[in-house]
Amino acid sequence: MNCSPYDLKDFFFGELEAGQGRQMEEHLEGCSECREEFERLRLTRTALDSLREEEPPRRIAFVSDTVFEPRWWQALWQSGPRLGFASAALLAAAILVHGLVRPVPNVSPTPDTAAIEARVGAEVARRIAPAVQAAVSESEARQAKKTEELVSATRKNFELQRDADRVWIAETVTLLQKKYNVLQLASAEMGARP
Amino acid sequence: MIFREVEDRDLIAKARRGGVEAYNLLISRWEKRVFNYLLRLVRNREDALDLSQEAFLKAYQNLGKLEDAGRFGPWLYRIAHNEAFSLLRKRKPEGDAEPPPTGEARSFRMFPIELTLAVKSALARLDPDQREAVILKIYQGFKFEEIAEVLSCPVSTVKSRLYTALDLLKDTLAPIQTRGVQ
Numbered sequence: 074m075n076c077s078p079y080d081l082k083d084f085f086f087g088e089l090e091a092g093q094g095r096q097m098e099e100h101l102e103g104c105s106e107c108r109e110e111f112e113r114l115r116l117t118r119t120a121l122d123s124l125r126e127e128e129p130p131r132r133i134a135f136v137s138d139t140v141f142e143p144r145w146w147q148a149l150w151q152s153g154p155r156l157g158f159a160s161a162a163l164l165a166a167a168i169l170v171h172g173l174v175r176p177v178p179n180v181s182p183t184p185d186t187a188a189i190e191a192r193v194g195a196e197v198a199r200r201i202a203p204a205v206q207a208a209v210s211e212s213e214a215r216q217a218k219k220t221e222e223l224v225s226a227t228r229k230n231f232e233l234q235r236d237a238d239r240v241w242i243a244e245t246v247t248l249l250q251k252k253y254n255v256l257q258l259a260s261a262e263m264g265a266r267p
Numbered sequence: 268m269i270f271r272e273v274e275d276r277d278l279i280a281k282a283r284r285g286g287v288e289a290y291n292l293l294i295s296r297w298e299k300r301v302f303n304y305l306l307r308l309v310r311n312r313e314d315a316l317d318l319s320q321e322a323f324l325k326a327y328q329n330l331g332k333l334e335d336a337g338r339f340g341p342w343l344y345r346i347a348h349n350e351a352f353s354l355l356r357k358r359k360p361e362g363d364a365e366p367p368p369t370g371e372a373r374s375f376r377m378f379p380i381e382l383t384l385a386v387k388s389a390l391a392r393l394d395p396d397q398r399e400a401v402i403l404k405i406y407q408g409f410k411f412e413e414i415a416e417v418l419s420c421p422v423s424t425v426k427s428r429l430y431t432a433l434d435l436l437k438d439t440l441a442p443i444q445t446r447g448v449q
Contacts, residue, residue: 082430086404088411116444117437121405123379124386129302130312133320134291135327 076100077107085114276336283330294323297340300407301347307402308351310391318354322347341409344417348399355395382443389439397432404429 077100083089084097101108275296281289298319305322306315325346333342390398403414404425415422 080430082426082433113437113441114433116441117433118405120382120386120440120444121401121436123382124307124390124406125383126299126303126406127306127312129298129319130316133294133298133316133323135287135294135324 076104081107081110082114085111085118275339279330279333279336279339282327290327293339297343298323301343304344304402304407305347305351307390307406308395308399309354310387314354318347318350322350325350338416341413341416344403344407344409345419348417351399352395385443386440389436392439393432393435397428397435400425400428401432401436 278289278293302319305318403409414425
């Protein structure tokens with residue numbers, strides 16, 4: 074039966090939306106075949122409804138027996154709050170036990186300060202001498218290098234100054250020589266005059 | 268719907284804490300429906316009762332796995348379905364169903380008891396999947412989505428089984444109803 078706009082059984086079981094249902098009602102009014110098919114479905118449903126429910130021959134009930142009780146771990150596992158509380162309690166117990174039974178470090182209540190000081194002193198002496206030596210050597214080397222550089226610079230300045238002095242002396246001597254010559258000439262000229 | 272002072276979900280919460288009496292109250296609310304579902308499916312009263320007890324016991328032991336207490340019904344039927352089909356698989360193929368009434372027998376008006384027997388016989392001739400779809404929809408009044416949840420299959424499969432079953436039942440039962448019942 075394909076002439077109906079929607080499945081006739083969907084309509085029969087109330088599966089269609091309101092608008093679709095109205096379309097089916099209108100279709101059934103005008104289609105005798107679909108109307109007869111719908112009537113057969115209704116008769117079938119009526120026949121099926123004639124079958125009544127029966128009472129169970131015995132009541133089902135459980136007694137409070139360990140056989141039927143969930144085991145303690147099942148009850149625990151099946152309850153979120155209980156499981157959370159149990160986990161927290163277990164963690165707290167573990168922390169407590171750890172705090173009580175963990176091994177304590179063997180610390181002497183009165184330490185031998187003299188021995189410690191001697192050991193520390195020896196260790197310091199052993200380490201300080203090479204360190205000081207190395208530092209002194211490094212410092213001396215740095216100082217020697219700086220001194221050498223200063224000496225070199227001074228020597229160079231001295232030589233430059235000496236060269237300059239030599240030039241100045243030579244020029245001065247030349248100038249004096251020229252002045253002397255001029256005086257000689259002047260003197261000679263004055264002597265020759267009457 | 269009868270007003271219930273205590274909702275199923277309250278009873279389930281108590282039963283989860285080990286409250287057997289709360290669970291017994293829950294059973295009393297569901298046992299008749301579950302028993303009739305199983306009875307029409309396996310067609311044997313003792314088997315139906317045994318399966319009911321087994322289903323309720325398994326439900327009790329697995330209450331913690333029920334995520335939504337508001338879905339107890341479909342969840343319980345799912346367990347009952349598994350129990351029933353476990354039994355049906357162990358049984359021999361169903362071949363003891365009565366044949367459909369002959370033309371002569373179908374020509375008379377029936378007494379109500381005869382109609383009941385005719386309906387039982389017609390249901391027995393369906394295969395278990397089709398019969399279960401009819402039981403859950405017509406006798407138990409579940410929605411298609413709920414049936415799909417119970418059977419763990421698509422709604423389209425549920426409809427296909429139901430509509431095929433209805434066509435088969437219609438051929439047998441509609442003529443009887445047309446002739447009338449005395």
